[in-house]
Amino acid sequence: MRKIKDNSIVLAIILLSLILILFLQKFGYKSYSRYVSDTLHYNQGIVVEISNENIEYDEGLKLYLGTQDLKVKMTEGNEKGSIIEVTNYLTKTHSVYAKENMRLIINVDTPDDIEPYYTVFNYDRRFSMAACAAILIAAIICISGSKGLKSLAGLLYSMFIIIEFLLPAVFSGWSPTWTSILTAVLSTAVTLLLLNGQSKKTAGAILASTTGVLCSLILFGVMSALIHIDGFCSSDTEGLLLINENTNLQIHDVLFASVLIASLGAIMDVGMSIVSALYEIYMHNPALSAGELYHSGIEIGKDMIGTMTNTLILAFTGSAFVTLLVFFSYQVQFNQLINSNYLSIEIAQGICGTFGIVLTIPAASGIMALLLTRSRTNKNL
Structure with missing residues (x-):
């Protein structure tokens, strides 16, 4: 009973998500297919x-x-x-x-x-992919135990909410920006609640991750306006236009959803890492002030910035690697390459995702420092 009570919020979120998706599948989503493939x-x-x-x-x-x-x-x-x-x-x-x-x-x-x-x-390839996935799952469970199972459950929920809510909602003409933000909040909340239950660590990590995601989106909004990129610059514009004619897909803003989903995992990772580290520091030395905890979080974050920013930038570069090889074969000039729609979008995604990671560090440090020291102040009162 206690476990159910501790997980009441995450269970409620999952249940409400299922109800919402079932309702939208029945009444809210629009259907459109470019090809008839019944045969x-x-x-x-x-x-x-x-x-x-x-x-x-x-x-x-x-x-x-x-x-x-x-x-x-x-x-x-x-x-x-x-x-x-x-x-x-x-x-x-x-x-x-x-x-x-x-x-x-x-x-x-x-x-x-x-x-x-x-x-x-x-x-x-189904059996081979399933076998490799099973090896990964076994490794996660062997090393992480119940935490590993919870992380897998969080991943499944994230994929479920993206596939069953975000994609069809954006496809049906909903705002890609607000829909992706809601998806990020739900995914972050469920993943972190499953890992740590209802605790200060979870609250701090959710707030910090949400702050990082919003910072990433704000910079992308500014950057996309400055360098003139939007959904119309993608290589699939023709397909998006056909969808727009039938479902009112908001092509201009679809890249916001792409940036958010691409950077969400790394931002959550940084937020949870900073929060967990500060929580452990405080448990061993409760006399630390909010300022001291904040500076500790920043120092920890400095070591993480290099590796995590490399992770995100290299992930974007890896996804573009094959295309860049083809560009080289065309003897593309630097000004031509750097100003192309394709590379401009990749660079903007990398910069804005990394910006979200960097801003998550002070956000997590400040939020956790306040949460931990406020509880001490309340006790003294």
């Missing part, structure tokens, strides 16, 4: 025989090129149990080299009044 299905099949093979291995590209005639036993969909024949084309841009007993995803096209058409879509 297309992507189902699993197992290669039972390679009846003919005309392939060669490209040593330079390290790829198989050519064709394979496959017999595949379908294990899903309307064709389940049947054996189909499909020609597998291996090209430089789509080289799915099949072997016997290998699981593949088959694109099954079944238009009306026409024989079904089969193509090899890709490898069936």
Whole structure:
């Protein structure tokens, strides 16, 4: 009973989130699809025989090129149990080299009044990804125990609220800015409440993380106005315009949601780290003043700034790495590259996310110093 009471707030937030999402799915979200794909299905099949093979291995590209005639036993969909024949084309841009007993995803096209058409879509990666995820989960639980389980639960909630609330809400024309802020607050609150329950540490970390996120968004608002970037500068503008015509998607502000989601995890990490460190310091020396605790938090934060800012900037750089390689092949000049829409957006996201991390440190230090010393002052009174 005590555990339920301690987690009453987080349980209430999760329950209200579920109710809200179910209501919005029924009455609030708009539906739009650019393509009619009722006749297309992507189902699993197992290669039972390679009846003919005309392939060669490209040593330079390290790829198989050519064709394979496959017999595949379908294990899903309307064709389940049947054996189909499909020609597998291996090209430089789509080289799915099949072997016997290998699981593949088959694109099954079944238009009306026409024989079904089969193509090899890709490898069936579900089991391998699930196995690697299971290894990660096992490592987290072995090292962190119950805290690890709670962190995984927080991650699941964050992904749930992004996929089931943020994406469809923004898609339906809601404000990307306010919707992403609400998502960040809910995700932060649930994640940190699960980890530490209803405590001063949790309250301080939630307030500090929210402050960091808001600082990041404020700077992005200023920076986007100064360098003239918005959702219309993205590479998917054409698709966004088509969605806008049907759902009133607010294209101009969609990048706010992108920046917030990209930086939220790192900001939460910094906020929780500072708060936990100050809490432990205070528990060992309750005589410390608010000013002393604040300065301790800043000193701890100085060591974190270098690594955490590197983490975020390198994460953005890593996501752009392949595109930058292609840019090099075009002999892109510096002024052309630095002022391109793509790189301007990446740089703005990196700068603003890092700004949120840096500002989280004084916010966490000040908030926690006040929370801890105020309780001591109240006791003295």
